[in-house]
Amino acid sequence: MTPVLESRREGAVAVLTLARPDKLNAFTAELHAALREALAACAEDEGVRVVLLTGQGRAFSAGQDLTEDLPRDEEGRIDLGPPLARDYNPLIEMLAGYPKLTVAALNGPAVGASMNIALACDILVAARSAYLQEAFARIALIPDAGGTWILPRLVGPKRALALMLTCDPIPAEEARAMGLVHAVYEDADFAREALDFASRLAQGPALAQAMTKQAVRASLGNDLASQLALEAELQRRAGFSDDFHEGIAAFREKRAPRFTGR
Incomplete structure (x- = not known):
């Protein structure tokens, strides 16, 4: 079976790569479990100073994989509560209290829940072509994965509400100006620059x-x-x-x- 998450070490940096490029690295229960397991292992590994989270291919992640079989209630309606309680909420809480530095390296778009997963990391860096997008309203949902808690604290409630209700994409350079992204690198240099940044942090106290x-x-x-x-x-x-x-x-x-x- 093809792994949905790839993990490698670059010195004191653990690079975790979402590896479902054919699905734009959309999240499934399997990917969630693999990511939580990898984060737990990195937390226990004394040789890891920084965790770098990125995506394979042309996206960081498209958010939830809507083609995955989702649970239904007794009336046959899709019930999004259990996946949030089982997968997204534990991941966001894990990242919020994580003992080591986490860097979300946005190699491409981070849409929906994946935007909020990225924002739950300590620092974001982005490729110039990347963008962030709270796309929930497009399918008549509210932002989850901590989005309604994290984003208003970063950009203020009024701007956060506008971004959530319009679903406007936030280009990398605009996200940097807002304070969401620390640095923007050219696409061709992104993988090296993101790793160099994480490696510099890993040399710190x-x-x-x-x-x-x-x-x-x-x-x-x-x-x-x-x-x-x-x-x-x-x-x-x-x-x-x-x-x-x-x-x-x-x-x-x-x-x-x-x-x-x-």
Whole structure:
């Protein structure tokens, strides 16, 4: 059987590639299970510092595979609740609390639920031809996979609502201007540039990176006093780390630091 997800290591970067190019990498229950399993393995692998999630072929992902057999209720109607509870919600929660850095590398369009899966990653980079699209309203659905929670926090509720209701595609350069995408690379160079970016992150202080993620996530629900207290707690822990002492030594010796994540 052809694998629906490919996994490889490039140094300290784990590259996970959605591998259903004939279906524009649309998500099925099988692909969801494979992705969650791979993410869990990477979380436990001390050699992995960064997970790079991308797609095979000309799309990042077209979202849910609507040709997949979906469950039905007692009246025979398609019931989208079980797939969300079984597949999408656990994936979004896994990415939201993931202990390592995640980079969504948009080699092509990220449409529907796959846009929100990408936005659940820590950082997005995109090929110039890529675009994001909340396409749910086209088939009379609401955005799921965390879209109604994530997107308003990134671009504001009014703009998020307009993007959801119009289903307008967001070209890569426009997404960068909105703050959704960190960097846009030319299509011909995209695979190399995305991996180089992830590799640069993988050379950073993993412990401090994880605590930075923790602080940013907490800031969405904290008041200022609570956030200041959390910063002080985390900074104290960071100051005890081997990486902090290495960073100070490297600064004084005018050399690049060699972080170990401890």
